[in-house]
Amino acid sequence: MSFVLGLKSKETGREYPKKALYVCEYDFSPLEAFYDYDGIKKVLTREKIEKGPKSIWRYRELLPIDGDPVTGFHTGFTPLVKANNLARELGVRTVYVKDDSVCHPTFSFKDRVVAVALSKARELGFKTVACASTGNLANSVSAHGAFAGFERYIFIPHDLEKTKILASLVYNPHLVTVNGNYDDVNRLCGEIASKYNWGFVNVNLRPYYSEGSKTFGFEIAEQLGWRAPQHIVAPAASGSLITKIWKALKEFEQLELLSGPVKTKMHCAQPEGCAPISTAILNNSDFIKPVKPKTIAKSLAIGNPADGYYAKDIVKKSGGSAAMVSDYEIQEGIKLLARTEGIFTETAGGVTVACTKKLILSGAIGPDDEVVIALTGNGMKTQEAIQDVIGDVIPIEPTMSSFERVINASAHKSAIGVR
Numbered sequence: 001m002s003f004v005l006g007l008k009s010k011e012t013g014r015e016y017p018k019k020a021l022y023v024c025e026y027d028f029s030p031l032e033a034f035y036d037y038d039g040i041k042k043v044l045t046r047e048k049i050e051k052g053p054k055s056i057w058r059y060r061e062l063l064p065i066d067g068d069p070v071t072g073f074h075t076g077f078t079p080l081v082k083a084n085n086l087a088r089e090l091g092v093r094t095v096y097v098k099d100d101s102v103c104h105p106t107f108s109f110k111d112r113v114v115a116v117a118l119s120k121a122r123e124l125g126f127k128t129v130a131c132a133s134t135g136n137l138a139n140s141v142s143a144h145g146a147f148a149g150f151e152r153y154i155f156i157p158h159d160l161e162k163t164k165i166l167a168s169l170v171y172n173p174h175l176v177t178v179n180g181n182y183d184d185v186n187r188l189c190g191e192i193a194s195k196y197n198w199g200f201v202n203v204n205l206r207p208y209y210s211e212g213s214k215t216f217g218f219e220i221a222e223q224l225g226w227r228a229p230q231h232i233v234a235p236a237a238s239g240s241l242i243t244k245i246w247k248a249l250k251e252f253e254q255l256e257l258l259s260g261p262v263k264t265k266m267h268c269a270q271p272e273g274c275a276p277i278s279t280a281i282l283n284n285s286d287f288i289k290p291v292k293p294k295t296i297a298k299s300l301a302i303g304n305p306a307d308g309y310y311a312k313d314i315v316k317k318s319g320g321s322a323a324m325v326s327d328y329e330i331q332e333g334i335k336l337l338a339r340t341e342g343i344f345t346e347t348a349g350g351v352t353v354a355c356t357k358k359l360i361l362s363g364a365i366g367p368d369d370e371v372v373i374a375l376t377g378n379g380m381k382t383q384e385a386i387q388d389v390i391g392d393v394i395p396i397e398p399t400m401s402s403f404e405r406v407i408n409a410s411a412h413k414s415a416i417g418v419r
């Protein structure tokens with residue numbers, strides 16, 4: 001019951017077997033999984049998917065594994081929240097928030113990609129898995145790898161958020177902090193991957209890993225009642241997620257699972273301090289110019305994005321746009337979502353919310369439109385990004401008089417319901 005046929009060069013279509021390969025040795029472009037869509041079409045219906053497990057594995061026919069999954073049984077099928085309060089504040093008719101920061105083992109969308117990559121790693125016979133990470137991937141490989149019984153080597157830049165380090169270490173991997181930024185870590189991991197026979201989820205397993213991101217797009221379409229939304233705003237680090245959301249919608253369209261054609265405009269959200277993809281889109285440039293990241297959105301701090309070119313391409317093809325926001329706007333985005341919807345997202349989510357606001361102000365998203373905002377990670381992991389810009393506690397003694405001094409000092413007596 002497997003429909004993945006092999007890997008293909010993204011540029012020339014040259015075919016490769018289903019092994020731990022990731023770059024075409026002739027044209028040097030990335031490899032991508034391809035499928036027997038005619039075969040899938042014969043077996044995959046809306047009804048079959050709806051009866052499937054409430055996890056990413058309900059879309060198993062469209063994922064690149066041959067054997068049984070080894071993890072990810074509680075990954076995916078996260079809420080699509082209709083965000084009416086946020087819509088009102090942003091001045092747009094309809095907003096949905098696709099919330100991957102909850103219902104996931106490690107509270108980010110990375111659980112999707114890791115579940116697919118580790119299932120493939122087992123099929124390919126790897127005993128050790130590894131990754132280069134901006135934080136969330138580290139958490140996810142550490143956790144899923146523990147469950148599935150892999151040795152784990154995790155490489156991160158030395159200056160990540162405290163919680164992201166702790167939320168890797170608790171699963172007891174070999175956590176290696178590299179004195180450099182993500183791009184340095186990634187380059188080193190490329191070298192290590194060519195010497196050690198390890199399954200690097202985002203290096204030699206990248207063609208399988210990245211396919212996991214499609215499930216984010218599949219779920220949006222299914223949860224909207226089998227249709228694609230008018231706009232999706234997605235954050236970009238390496239540019240893989242945004243590219244694969246688009247691929248997911250196009251696959252559903254091709255398989256005739258949607259009620260109409262895909263007219264979704266894809267919009268790229270990045271922090272000003274690391275916006276190589278958004279910059280290329282806004283300048284209408286074909287070239288992704290690498291940058292040296294400096295931003296509080298550390299999960300998006302990839303200065304030389306592996307899929308930047310493809311991300312820019314699908315944004316253009318879809319008729320979408322791009323935005324970039326400052327650290328201050330990221331903090332405001334986090335607070336806006338918390339205040340309106342009661343959802344606490346990490347810095348990447350702050351980027352996406354703040355970029356959505358900019359895209360509405362610029363007219364790229366119209367006031368009568370419908371937009372889905374991609375929330376990819378949980379605010380508890382990046383507390384230091386906002387600790388200085390939120391309110392303060394109200395300390396009192398354990399007495400009524402002490403409490404009432406606070407109440408009487410408050411200018412909002414009627415608002416808090418004091419008679």
Ligand SMILES: *Cc1c(COP(=O)(O)O)cnc(C)c1O
Binds near residue numbers: 108137236237376377
């Ligand atoms: C990794 C990550 C992204 C971006 O992923 P890419 O596929 O590399 O573009 C977005 N948000 C969060 C929270 C992440 O951890």
